[in-house]
Amino acid sequence: MNALLLTNIAQLLTLRGSHAPRRRHELRALGIVEDAAVLCVAGKIVSVGTRREAARDAWLNKASDVVEIDCRNGVVIPGFVDAHTHPAFISPRLVDFEKRIEGATYEQIGEAGGGIRASLSAVREVKKSELAAKVLSALNQMAAQGTTTVEAKSGYGLSLESEIKSLEAIRDCTKKWPGTVIPTLLGAHVVPPEFKDEPDKYVWLVCEEMIPRVAEKKLAKFVDVFCERNAFTVEQSACVLASAVHHGIQVRAHVWQLSPAKLDSLYKFKPASFDHLDFMSDEDIATLAKTDTIATLVPGANFFLGLSQYPPARKLIDAGAAVALATDFNPGTSPTVSMPFALSLACTHMKMTAEEAISAATINGAWSLRVADRKGSIEPGKDADLAIFGVRDYREIPYWFASDTCSGVVLNGEPRLKA
Numbered sequence: 054m055n056a057l058l059l060t061n062i063a064q065l066l067t068l069r070g071s072h073a074p075r076r077r078h079e080l081r082a083l084g085i086v087e088d089a090a091v092l093c094v095a096g097k098i099v100s101v102g103t104r105r106e107a108a109r110d111a112w113l114n115k116a117s118d119v120v121e122i123d124c125r126n127g128v129v130i131p132g133f134v135d136a137h138t139h140p141a142f143i144s145p146r147l148v149d150f151e152k153r154i155e156g157a158t159y160e161q162i163g164e165a166g167g168g169i170r171a172s173l174s175a176v177r178e179v180k181k182s183e184l185a186a187k188v189l190s191a192l193n194q195m196a197a198q199g200t201t202t203v204e205a206k207s208g209y210g211l212s213l214e215s216e217i218k219s220l221e222a223i224r225d226c227t228k229k230w231p232g233t234v235i236p237t238l239l240g241a242h243v244v245p246p247e248f249k250d251e252p253d254k255y256v257w258l259v260c261e262e263m264i265p266r267v268a269e270k271k272l273a274k275f276v277d278v279f280c281e282r283n284a285f286t287v288e289q290s291a292c293v294l295a296s297a298v299h300h301g302i303q304v305r306a307h308v309w310q311l312s313p314a315k316l317d318s319l320y321k322f323k324p325a326s327f328d329h330l331d332f333m334s335d336e337d338i339a340t341l342a343k344t345d346t347i348a349t350l351v352p353g354a355n356f357f358l359g360l361s362q363y364p365p366a367r368k369l370i371d372a373g374a375a376v377a378l379a380t381d382f383n384p385g386t387s388p389t390v391s392m393p394f395a396l397s398l399a400c401t402h403m404k405m406t407a408e409e410a411i412s413a414a415t416i417n418g419a420w421s422l423r424v425a426d427r428k429g430s431i432e433p434g435k436d437a438d439l440a441i442f443g444v445r446d447y448r449e450i451p452y453w454f455a456s457d458t459c460s461g462v463v464l465n466g467e468p469r470l471k472a
Contacts (some may be wrong), residue, residue, distance in 0.1 A: 056112065056119045057093040057466060059129060059439065060104055064447055065089035066130040067101055068412060068430040074347060074375030074420040081408040083447070084430075091129065093437035096466030101431055122461070122468060128447050130411060131431050132201025132232075132438035132462055133392040134418030137328050137349050137379035139239070140191040141184060141219040142209045143175035146385045159358055159386065160283055160311065168385055169243045172209040176219065185222035191382065192230045194390040196469060199440030199459040201232045202419070202428050204379075206277055208239030211255075213263050216240045220272035231467040233436070235422045237305070238267050241278040241285055241293045256289045260296035268300035274422075275325065279307040280314065287314055294322040303423065309333050310354075320344060326377065326421040330364045331355070338365065342374040347421035350413070351381035352398035353389050366403035377417040378410060397454035407448040437466040 067084035075082075090107035092100040100110045113119060149167045153159075162168050176184065188205065195203055205226075207219035216238065223236045240263045241256070248255035267273050276297035280290035284307075294304045304322050308314065310329035317340070327341065328349040341348060350364040369376050378395050381387040389395070392414055399410040419429025427436045442450055443460040450458065461470035 055094070057437065057463065057468060058090060058107065058119055058121045059124055059441070059463070060090040060107065060121060061126055062089040062091070062124045062129045063087065063126045063445055064128045065091065065101070065431065066128070066411065066447055067432060068131055068416045069101070069432040071416045071425065071430060074345070074417055075412050076373050076375050077370060080370065080376070080412040081406060083408055083411065089129070091431060091439065093463065093466050096437050098431060098435050098437050099433055101433060120468070122470065124441050125443065126445065127460060128442045128444050128450070130440050130442070130447065131415040131429055132440045132464065133199050133414050134202040134422065134429055135195060135200045135379050135382070135392055136204045136326065136377050136418040136421045137351055137381050138203055139206045139208060139381070139383035140188045141176065141205065141207050141223060142172050142384045143179055143184065143187060144172070144384065145388060146171055149385055153359065163243070163283060169209065170246060172384060173211055173245060176209040177212060177215045181218050181222050181225070184219065185225045188222055189226045189229055191390060192226060192232065192234070196232055196462050196464060197459065198391045198393060198457070199442070199462055200392050201438035201440065201462055201464045202235070202422070202424065203232065204235045204237055204275070204422055206237040206239040208242035211240065211242060211245040213258065213266065216263055217266060217270070217272065220267060224272060232438070232464040233424070233428065235275070235424065236273045237275040237277050238264065238273040238302070239277040239279070240264070241290070243279060243284050252289070256285070256292055260292055264296045264300055264302065268302055273302060275305050276302050277305050277307065280316070280319070281307065281310055282312050287316060287318060291318050294319060294324070298322050309337070320346070325423055328379070329354070330369070331362055333365060335368070338368050338372050338374065342369070342372040347377050347417060348374045349377040349379055349421050350399070350403065351379050351387060351395070352402055353387035353395055354381045355402070356398055357387050363402045366399065366405050370405070370409060375417055375420065376409070376413045377421045378413040379418065393450050393458065394455055396451035400451045407451050410451055411447065437463050439463040
């Protein structure tokens, strides 16, 4: 057996011992080991401890060959779990960018034909191989920033054929990228132009044709829906989630991004995550905190849209909700692949501590994707997903905003190190 030994680690953040999503003070428990080492064999973590303990580990005697990575007295954390991304697109939305600079709002841009609908024609017309290449490029950029697990949504085709094509492109990338991709069908992103006057017919298409086909082909672990004014009503969203559950697919939802809403009817579908959450009421927060649904926050969207209001992270944490962080990588409102930047925004704009942000971006992200049994922490038996940072203190990861401090990653046991 070949082994991989990461050594000379100043601070190893294990986040071990999480048997449920982290809440309140649990978010601050990072399980730090100093002067540490991690031993991985066959893509799994087998030993975690100090360098002295690693030198005596029996696994080293069993391994036929040991590749040693000198972490240069840096910081090693679990690979980031980016639990909300939209990588299946072709081009940036530069016209939207310019209109926003001139003062147009997100909804005004959408009503004028920009926004999500502006990405449709390119995705509908492109070859699957070209779309897959775009997705793969994004995944490689994410890995360079320390991300090892990515939730990847469709949602820029909004027809049966193009949504299937998008999910197949995402699937094809998993054969070329050593990290882990969790595919999500977001056919209910917005109503496409051809159904503008008959939105319920499009909901029928999603529920009766799109979801069954995706389930048959086993192309998605989750179904998502954009429950928002100018997208899908609560009632329409419930139809989408009900169809997903009926066909054996788990669910999640974009909610409370642009406006308040009463979403009590959606909890019966046991959503893994509610995402965005800018317009939650105190009552909404109290309700969510009592459930197993993760609150996935994406401050990159608020930053890029130039908004002064951010999701109520502090209220959510203090109420006992389980909070995760993600990039929301997409061409219109959050064109960033950087989880460290998302952490910076969480600290500076949502007043999360560095410890809370790291937990939210790793182990709670894994819980939101329902892969916490193998992702999100550094402990024996879990997948060998690690991120190495060329800093001396973990607080520097969010501190050096918009900087590249990640010196390498290990993705399911495969190391990628920067020169």
